[in-house]
Amino acid sequence: xxxxxxxxxxxxxxxxxxxxxxxxxxxxxxxxxxxxxxxxxxxxxxxxxxxxxxxxxxxxxxxxxxxxxxxxxxxxxxxxxxxxxxxxxxxxxxxxxxxxxxxxxxxxxxxxxxxxxxxxxxxxxxxxxxxxxxxxxxxxxxxxxxxxxxxxxxxxxxxxxxxxxxxxxxxxxxxxxxxxxxxxxxxxxxxxxxxxxxxxxxxxxxxxxxxxxxxxxxxxxxxxxxxxxxxxxxxxxxxxxxxxxxxxxxxxxx
Amino acid sequence: xxxxxxxxxxxxxxxxxxxxxxxxxxxxxxxxxxxxxxxxxxxxxxxxxxxxxxxxxxxxxxxxxxxxxxxxxxxxxxxxxxxxxxxxxxxxxxxxxxxxxxxxxxxxxxxxxxxxxxxxxxxxxxxxxxxxxxxxxxxxxxxxxxxxxxxxxxxxxxxxxxxxxxxxxxxxxxxxxxxxxxxxxxxxxxxxxxxxxxxxxxxxxxxxxxxxxxxxxxxxxxxxxxxxxxxxxxxxxxxxxxxxxxx
Numbered sequence: 163x164x165x166x167x168x169x170x171x172x173x174x175x176x177x178x179x180x181x182x183x184x185x186x187x188x189x190x191x192x193x194x195x196x197x198x199x200x201x202x203x204x205x206x207x208x209x210x211x212x213x214x215x216x217x218x219x220x221x222x223x224x225x226x227x228x229x230x231x232x233x234x235x236x237x238x239x240x241x242x243x244x245x246x247x248x249x250x251x252x253x254x255x256x257x258x259x260x261x262x263x264x265x266x267x268x269x270x271x272x273x274x275x276x277x278x279x280x281x282x283x284x285x286x287x288x289x290x291x292x293x294x295x296x297x298x299x300x301x302x303x304x305x306x307x308x309x310x311x312x313x314x315x316x317x318x319x320x321x322x323x324x325x326x327x328x329x330x331x332x333x334x335x336x337x338x339x340x341x342x343x344x345x346x347x348x349x350x351x352x353x354x355x356x357x358x359x360x361x362x363x364x365x366x367x368x369x370x371x372x373x374x375x376x377x378x379x380x381x382x383x384x385x386x387x388x389x390x391x392x393x394x395x396x397x398x399x400x401x402x403x404x405x406x407x408x409x410x411x412x413x414x415x416x
Numbered sequence: 417x418x419x420x421x422x423x424x425x426x427x428x429x430x431x432x433x434x435x436x437x438x439x440x441x442x443x444x445x446x447x448x449x450x451x452x453x454x455x456x457x458x459x460x461x462x463x464x465x466x467x468x469x470x471x472x473x474x475x476x477x478x479x480x481x482x483x484x485x486x487x488x489x490x491x492x493x494x495x496x497x498x499x500x501x502x503x504x505x506x507x508x509x510x511x512x513x514x515x516x517x518x519x520x521x522x523x524x525x526x527x528x529x530x531x532x533x534x535x536x537x538x539x540x541x542x543x544x545x546x547x548x549x550x551x552x553x554x555x556x557x558x559x560x561x562x563x564x565x566x567x568x569x570x571x572x573x574x575x576x577x578x579x580x581x582x583x584x585x586x587x588x589x590x591x592x593x594x595x596x597x598x599x600x601x602x603x604x605x606x607x608x609x610x611x612x613x614x615x616x617x618x619x620x621x622x623x624x625x626x627x628x629x630x631x632x633x634x635x636x637x638x639x640x641x642x643x644x645x646x647x648x649x650x651x652x653x654x655x656x657x658x659x660x661x662x663x
Contacts (some may be wrong), residue, residue, distance in 0.1 A: 165489060168519035175516060179508050253503045257561075260467045261520045262493040415470035 165263035166271050172258070173245065173275030180244070183279070186237055190283050191290055193233075194225045198294035222291040222312040223380070226319055229287050230373055231355075234280065234323050239347040240340075241279055242330035245272045246411070248340030256416050269331075269411045273404070276327045280320060288316045318376035321393065325369060325400040326351075332407035335414065369399045418481055419444055420569050420601045421466070421495075426475035428461055436461050436625045439475070443569070443603055443618075446595050450612040451605040452647050453622035459605040460500060462622070463573050466603070467497045479569060497571035502558035502578065506547040510538050510557050513546060514564060521565040532560040535590075551578035559587070563594075570594075572604045576611070584611060591615045613643040621650045 177183045198221050249255040258268055292309060330347050337343035354370025365371035375396060378389045421443040429435040436458040443449050453459050464470045466477055468484050468491075477484045482491035504513045514529045533539045536556040546554065555578040562570055576584045592615050594600040606612045612619075613633065620630040629636060629650045636646045 164522060165520055168522075172516045172519055175512070176505060176508075179505070179512070181507070252506075253501060254505055256469055256499060257503065257505075257517075259469055260492065260497050260499065261517070262489040262491075263520060264489050265468075267489075413471070415464070 165261070166267040169258060169263055169268060169271035170274045170278075173272050174278055176245075177241065177275055177279060183241070187282070187286065190229075190233070190286050193228075194221065194287055194291040195294050197221065197225065197228075198291065198298055202298045220312065221295045222288055223315065225287050225291040226284075226312075226316060226376070227374075229284070230319050230323065230376070234283060235326050235351050235373070236344075236348060237283065238276060238280060238323060238327040239330045239351070240344050241276050242327055243334050243337070243340040243343035243347065245276065246331060246334045247337040247343040250337075250416065251339045253416075259416055265412050266408060269408045273327065273331055276331070277324055280323050280327060284316050284320055284323070288313060315376050315379050318379045322369075322373040322375045322396055325396045325403070326373065328400045328403040328407065329369070332403040332410070335407055335410035369396065372396060417445065419478075420447075420480060421603065422476075422478040423462075423466065424476045424478075426462070426465055426472045426477060428465055428470065428472045430461075434458070434461075434625065435473075436465070436622075439622075439627055441620055441627065441630055443601050445568075445601055446599040447618050448591060448595050448602040448616050449604065449618045449620060450609070450616035450643075451603060451620050451622065452607075452609055452612070452643075454651060457622045458625040459622055460573055461625075463497070463499055463571055463603070463605055467495075467499060467571060468492065469499060494567055495569040495571065496562040496565060496567040497573075498558045498562050498575060499571070499573045502551075502555040504546045504554060504557055504561075507545060509543045509545055510549075510560070511542040513557065514561060517561050517564050524565060528564060532563050535563065536560040537586075552580060552583060555579055556583070566598070567600070569601045569603070572602065572606075574606055575604060576606065576608055584608075588615050609644045609647055610642075616643070619643060619646075621647055623651045 201221070201224075246255075259265065263271075292312065333347055333350070334340075334343040337346070351370055354368055357368060358365035358371045372392055372395065375389075375392050378385070378392065419442040421441075423439055423441045426439040427435070427437045429437070434456065439458075439462055441449075451459050451462070461470070465472045466479075466484070468488050471485075477491075479491040479495050480493075484491045504510070505516070508516075510533065511529060514532070518524050518529060530539065530542075533542050536559055538553060538556055538560065541549070541553065546557065549557065555575070559572075559575065562572065575587060579587060588611060591602055591604070595602060595615075595617075604612065604616070616633055618630070618632050619636045621628050621636070629646075633643060637643055638646075641649075
């Protein structure tokens, strides 16, 4: 356990030292502010309430929809590709694999660091979107969801995002370069997202089509059966991906 | 006394046919072993198996009595290594790289990082990003990382790569001093057999994936010829197939 914690700290340290991760965190903070200001001015000019009090769902939810669809998946794919395939290509994986830590703990600690980044970005967007709404007077923070409810919905969005990260960590085990792994993950994701548009029946078994699971929690009382079924579906994909990725990581030569 | 490292019947075969077979050796406390062999003989494969970077198809490796398959973390807790190339996280400084290493050894005293940076001559550049380092500086940083936790066994693969003559002399002195004063054991793979002869107490000659000779330097040289001559005589024996035919 101490070596697992040591490596979680190391992986977070490495991520925080990467210029691209810093840029991602910065951009993630800027977008809700820009979107808030733009949509706020549209509110004023058109009289149609896009966000804020009376708006459809408020800035935090609008931002969450964008974050989960366009931003977080590629960021998580890139991070997983960087921490596994990227470190293989730069030969830095051996730096941790020759330390007194089991490979299973290395695998778990890298995924914990990815989870921490995912939580950071979700929390960052939630906080900034909520503050933007508050300070620009667009509903005085009283978006359609309310503060705690929107926080709960953001927490729910963490589940499908982490499942995507686990799938990514499994796929990247077959790659020797971060870029190749990232591109193939992006292709799978886009294909998974577009497939239900052509064949609607595929959304039943397609995990990429279920990343908006958090939307079930928008109402006051979600259908518990439906929510549990989808949660188990996501969990099953997460567990299978974790086990398969870990097995592959254990067996590899570096 | 329990050996520091015990290798028994280790074998590993790659799809192309290369690999190692029937490798057995023991390294004792304060012994400095040189691992010699032509390119592709299997030296790095053996070192990777010893440090868990790749898994053997057969055989066992124990470090300080702990099997690396069953209890890798305990086996590596008193060992360190530098395998193949001196790599580091290039987007970080040397100091930060060593801080990452230090986290795996909770008992390290404060100031140990500065101490090893001073020892390898990188104290002045410790806050510079590694991406700006020369090959020799990266090699020194990798050696610093290997020395950081005061390991009792250090496995080095071509440690003099990128070092200038001064650096090679310094490393040679350091290995001798650590073995003599702190009882550190070394297993060093190197092509520089002449320079290794001056620090090694034992040698192991590998060819075509097999250990063909091993023992103390005196045993290998029969007390007379140089280690280089003994090596050349050993590796220039008839090839495996021919040996079988002669037999």
